[in-house]
Amino acid sequence: MFSRIDPMVRLLVLATLLASVFPAIGPYRDGAQAISNAAVFLLFFLNGMRLSRSDVAKGMANWRYLSVLALWSFGALALVGLGFARTMDGLVPPLVALGFLYLGVLPSTVQSATAYTSMAGGNVAIAVVAAALLNMLGVFVSVPIFSALGGGAEAELGTSGLVKIFLVLILPFALGQVLQSRGGRFVHDHPVMIRWMDRAAISIAVYVAFSGAVEQGIWGLLDAASWGWLLGGLIAMLTVAYGGAWLVGGAMRLNRADRTAFLFGGAHKSVAMGAPLALVLFPPGTAGLILVPLLIYHLLQLVVSAPLANRLQALPK
Structure with missing residues (x-):
């Protein structure tokens, strides 16, 4: 049964447990942070290698689909996240409540949204390009939106923050695009290895971040009632995300394949x-x-997406 769990979920759980038992704090914090920065640099470099310039141009031609998906992901869900953040404040610790707003301003996944679109018989090509472009856009817009809606007091939005974003996220992606003709074939010829490198980089980042949360006493900050409110709020937000994305796709009069891609990309x-x-x-x-x-x-979202994709696949086209 354990083998059926998504590998990324397994790694995230492992990173969280490891941080709970052996957190990277004190003299180990700076070293762990440096390793995480290097891993994230590599992650975005590989993303730059993987997304071909021709696919970017082709995907941007479908401006109607992309613009509405971007407005839904960064606009509507950001406001939904803000609403839940205000509702949860007082029921969970303030920074955890603020996490609902942070969740709302983030872009879609690339791998899982594409995989479940494929399982559901949706338009895989547009799902891949749209998710990748939204992630590129998210580097530039997620932080300003988060700040504008109430998270500016926590985010480092000064010169140092902008420099970090450029050096760790934007620069490696740009280098990957520039060097695509030299290393792109290697990336495409070794998908399994590249996928595990992606997962490792994300897990390291989660480990370092959660180590800090453990140092702040997260397990003492969240009691049983707080965990209940947190889970209930996230289920409600997930319901809004999926239901809203499906309704917006219908309002756009998308065909079934495109509407399915919009559902997973938007939720x-x-x-x-x-x-x-x-x-x-x-x-x-x-x-x-x-x-x-x-x-x-x-x-x-992974627990919900699998049965939902199977249900959509069984529906008449």
């Missing part, structure tokens, strides 16, 4: 973007607490 939120970006923006202790809603949401 999923990316831990691959969220964990590294949080470590760039926040100190590890703050990042770990803010990431708690995202980590649980990521698990829930």
Whole structure:
């Protein structure tokens, strides 16, 4: 049964447990942070290698689909996240409540949204390009939106924060695009190895962030009632994300394949973007607490997506 669990979920659980037992704190914090930054640099470099420039141009031609998906992901769900953050404040610790807003401003996943679109018989090509482009856009817009809606007091939005974003996220992606003609074939010829490198980089970022949360006493901050409110809030937010994305796709009069891609692209939120970006923006202790809603949401979206994809596949086209 354990083997049926998504490998990324297994790694996230392992990283969380490891941080709980052996957190990277005190003299080990700086070294762990440096390793995480290097891993995130490699992650975005590989993303730059993987997404061909021709696919980017082709995907941007479908501006109607992409613009509405971006408005849904960064606009509507950001406001939904803000609403839940305000509702949860007082029911869970303030930084955990703020994590709902952070969750709302993040882009979609690439791998899982695409995989479940394929399982459901949706338009895989548009799912891949749309998710990748939203992740590129998220590097630039997630932070300003988070700040504008009430998270500016926690985010490092000064010169140092902008420099970190450029050096750790934007620069490696740009280098990957530039060097695509030299290393792109290697990336495409070794998909399994590259996928595990991606997972390792994300897990390291989660480990470092959650180590900070453990240092801040997360297990004492969240009692049974707080965990109940947190889980209930995330289930409600997940319901809004899936239901809203499906309704918006219907309002756009998308065909079934495109509407299915919009559903998963519009409801999923990316831990691959969220964990590294949080470590760039926040100190590890703050990042770990803010990431708690995202980590649980990521698990829930995978649990919901599999049976939903099977149900959509069985429906008449």
